[in-house]
Amino acid sequence: MIRALGWVLRRDLLLVFRRRGDVVNALVFFVIVVSLFPLGVGPEASQLRNMAPGVLWVAALLACMLSLARLFAPDHQDGTLEQMLLAGEPLVVLVMGKVMAHWLVSGLPLVLMAPLLGLQFDLPGDALAVLCVALLIGTPVLSLIGAVGAALTLGVRGSGALVALLVLPLYVPVLIFGAGAVAATAAGTGAEAHLLLLGGFLALALVLAPWASAAALRIAME
Amino acid sequence: MLEARHLECTRGERKLFRNLSFRLGRGQLLRVAGANGSGKTSLLRIMCGLVAPSAGELRWQGRPIRGEREEYCRNLVFIGHLNALKDDLTALENLRFAAALGGLPADREHSLAGLDRFGVAHCAELPAKVLSQGQRRRVALARLALSPTVPLWILDEPFSALDVAAVSELELLLAAHIASGGMVVLTTHQEVQVVTQAVLRVDLDLHTAAPLAA
Numbered sequence: 377m378i379r380a381l382g383w384v385l386r387r388d389l390l391l392v393f394r395r396r397g398d399v400v401n402a403l404v405f406f407v408i409v410v411s412l413f414p415l416g417v418g419p420e421a422s423q424l425r426n427m428a429p430g431v432l433w434v435a436a437l438l439a440c441m442l443s444l445a446r447l448f449a450p451d452h453q454d455g456t457l458e459q460m461l462l463a464g465e466p467l468v469v470l471v472m473g474k475v476m477a478h479w480l481v482s483g484l485p486l487v488l489m490a491p492l493l494g495l496q497f498d499l500p501g502d503a504l505a506v507l508c509v510a511l512l513i514g515t516p517v518l519s520l521i522g523a524v525g526a527a528l529t530l531g532v533r534g535s536g537a538l539v540a541l542l543v544l545p546l547y548v549p550v551l552i553f554g555a556g557a558v559a560a561t562a563a564g565t566g567a568e569a570h571l572l573l574l575g576g577f578l579a580l581a582l583v584l585a586p587w588a589s590a591a592a593l594r595i596a597m598e
Numbered sequence: 599m600l601e602a603r604h605l606e607c608t609r610g611e612r613k614l615f616r617n618l619s620f621r622l623g624r625g626q627l628l629r630v631a632g633a634n635g636s637g638k639t640s641l642l643r644i645m646c647g648l649v650a651p652s653a654g655e656l657r658w659q660g661r662p663i664r665g666e667r668e669e670y671c672r673n674l675v676f677i678g679h680l681n682a683l684k685d686d687l688t689a690l691e692n693l694r695f696a697a698a699l700g701g702l703p704a705d706r707e708h709s710l711a712g713l714d715r716f717g718v719a720h721c722a723e724l725p726a727k728v729l730s731q732g733q734r735r736r737v738a739l740a741r742l743a744l745s746p747t748v749p750l751w752i753l754d755e756p757f758s759a760l761d762v763a764a765v766s767e768l769e770l771l772l773a774a775h776i777a778s779g780g781m782v783v784l785t786t787h788q789e790v791q792v793v794t795q796a797v798l799r800v801d802l803d804l805h806t807a808a809p810l811a812a
Contacts, residue, residue: 383698387687394686394725455680462646463699464672470699598649 380465384473392481398446399481406439406486410493421498428497429507429558430551436486436511437547440518443482444539447474447526448593461597467590475523475586483515503558506567510557513574514550520578520585521546527592550577599623599659600645600750600781606653607640614640615805618654620798624749624779627772629786632802638785639679641802642754645783646676672701674750679758681738685727689718689737692726693744702744712743716767731759739764742771751775753784 392399413431414424451457460470490511494504525543529535557570599621606616614637622628630638643649645656647663647670656663663670683692690709697712698704713719716736721729729737739756751772757765765788772782 380699383695383704387684387691387695390691391684391686450684454684455678455682456684458648458676458678458680459682459696459699461648462671462674462676464668464701465699466668 377465377469380463381469381473381476384460384470385477388474388477389480392477398443399485402439402442402482403485403489405442406435407489407493409435409438411496414496424497425499425562426559428494428499429503429555429562431497432490432493432507432511432558433514433551433555436490436515437518437544437551439486440482440515440522441540441543443478444522444526444543445536447478447523448530449526449535452530452596457593458597461594467593468586471523471527471586471589471593475519475589478523479516479519483519486515487511499558500562503561506561506571507558509571510554510567510574513571513578514554517550517574517577517581518547520581521550523589524585524592527589527596530593530596550574553577600783601657601660602645602654603657604654605641605644605651605656607637607644607649608652609637609640615802616653618800618802618805620800622781622783622798624781625776626798627776627782627784628798628800629784630800630802631785636802638802639754641800642676642678642752642783642785645752646674647671673748674752675700675741675745675748676752676754677738677741677756678754681734683726683734683737686725688723688725689713689729689733690722692737693740696738696741697744700741700745700748702741702748708744709740712740713737715743715771716740716764732761732764735759736764739768742768742775746775746778746780749780751780751782751784753782755785755787757786757788 410432413427417423417427448457451460461467463470487508490507491504494507499507522543525539528542529538532538553570553573557567557574560570561567601621603619605618607614620628630641632638640649644651647667650664658670658673682696687695690706690713693709693712694704697709710719710722713722716739718733718736718740721733726734726737735758742751745751756768760768776782
């Protein structure tokens, strides 16, 4: 079972490596969106500090969503998904492998870039650290929930807009508590409660999302 | 043994076939015939468990397949008309990942031997996107060479896009599989020359639903 997960993970990472452009696109999108805000709003430091967590998180949500279209659709088109359904391994495990690959290539780079971008907004050191931790806990939730959306809209025309409609409302709690963690640190109340709640979301998504995605994939193949 | 009981398939409003029953035992080949659109691919997808029949059931070794999907899938190789190849991976990588997912030996030597069996070993390190349709089909079929111990092979139009040499190689492989007690289900428009005594035939044209007015 773990071996099958490893194979799917390896295959997807290899595919991404052969097509680096897609990943770079999402990352550049993240950097540009975040960088546009200081230019548009003006250079007043206190204002930038206040809006930094929200801007970074919204940009991260959108960047993560950009790559959802590539999660299952190519496998669906070339028949690999059929073979995954017939693999003789629990589909949940294979889905988990795909979601892990998705997070490694589209979530983790955002976490690593965030401190650098936070500097543009004059965020203090402790807030930057909390931002990173919050993104580290929150971005896997984005990938997991996104997988359910991507699986549900598989093979549907205009699935891009539909994924956004399905997934963005579900991202709201992550956005509120992720951005709230950074804001709370800046306000001096401590981010622990927010981070714990984010951890709770992650635990919930880890249990439910792969199972829901697998069920949606089976329906999509009928 | 694979047993179909009164299968019925509905696609949208249309009934493709109904009351379809057959038994496929060890060492038998089942050829599914029928005109275009008569539901051959649908029947194969039902037999794989990808789609549920609208009525009737399939039994594997006497037990319904719906209850133990994973166990059933371990006993089956399905090659659909999509080749399930990734354009950006090489032929060898494609075969190794496919074999690993199917629980087959996925080491380099076995996979190279499989590709060699279908005459595409020289393409092993080429990305699948530069291969011709026939070569892609051969890479997909190379999985069969790795699966002699998997009892049930379900093949959708396996001969499409193949040249004469590959067709005869595939026929040999099928005959060997049947001779060793395996089971093969296939759809094809060509006459198959598989050397075997036991060819069953299901003609979907004989199982079409009666016109609605009747």
